[in-house]
Amino acid sequence: MAKKSVKILIEGGKATPGPPIGPTLSPLGVNVVEVVKAINEATKPFEGLTVPVEVIVDTDTKKFEIKVGVPTTTALLLKAVGAKQFTGDPAHQKLGDLPFEKIIEIALMKKEKLTAKTLKAAVKTILGTARSIGITVDGKDPKQVTREVDEGVYDAILAKYEKEWEKEEEEV
Numbered sequence: 001m002a003k004k005s006v007k008i009l010i011e012g013g014k015a016t017p018g019p020p021i022g023p024t025l026s027p028l029g030v031n032v033v034e035v036v037k038a039i040n041e042a043t044k045p046f047e048g049l050t051v052p053v054e055v056i057v058d059t060d061t062k063k064f065e066i067k068v069g070v071p072t073t074t075a076l077l078l079k080a081v082g083a084k085q086f087t088g089d090p091a092h093q094k095l096g097d098l099p100f101e102k103i104i105e106i107a108l109m110k111k112e113k114l115t116a117k118t119l120k121a122a123v124k125t126i127l128g129t130a131r132s133i134g135i136t137v138d139g140k141d142p143k144q145v146t147r148e149v150d151e152g153v154y155d156a157i158l159a160k161y162e163k164e165w166e167k168e169e170e171e172v
Contacts, residue, residue: 002059010053012046015039028057030064042068049075070113075128076106079166081135090134095137100145100154103127104161111165119158119165123157124149 006024015036022032032172043051043099052069070076072157078086081096107114107122116122131142138145148154 004057004059006054006055008053010039010043012043012049012051013040014047015043021144024109025055025057027161028059029062030057031062035064035066038064038066042066046071048129049079062063070109072127073106073110074133076109076127076133077126077130077135080106086133090132093134094136095134097139098130100138100157103130103137104158108161119162120149122165123158 006028008020008024010021017032017036021036022040024034025032036068039053040057043053047066049071051071054067055071056065056067058064071079074086077098078084078095080098080102083095087093087095103123103126104119107116107119107126110126111122114122114125116125127137127146127149130137136142140148145154149158
């Protein structure tokens with residue numbers, strides 16, 4: 001049972017049987033159209049973002065498995081504020097404002113890739129990225145929000161998502 005793994009970057013929901021997918025997967029004997037359909041379905045939530053995708057093919061049975069990675073924190077934040085790219089001067093030029101809950105959602109999405117042990121630490125990491133690209137949170141500088149997280153201002157909101165963080169912890 002030989003398995004081959006192919007890693008590709010795809011725009012969410014927009015894979016095609018053409019290059020790079022078709023020429024890479026055809027020699028493995030899988031139905032490329034079927035694989036593309038599965039990739040598009042799996043990456044639909046990341047439409048408009050570049051997503052790392054791994055296609056694992058069992059060369060004996062021609063069955064395949066798709067693993068979808070998570071876009072970068074910067075890409076998720078930019079999409080959340082509706083910006084195409086970050087500003088060259090994040091201290092003076094703001095891209096937009098996000099609610100604190102959106103920061104938590106992104107932290108939960110990125111959990112696998114973050115080294116944070118707690119949801120609070122993960123949120124602070126995402127806040128740092130938001131600050132570096134010129135995004136405010138609840139109308140405030142993310143540095144101030146980080147201080148408020150440390151002071152317990154957001155503990156009630158974080159508590160609502162704590163179960164989801166712990167649930168994902170058990171799955172990993």
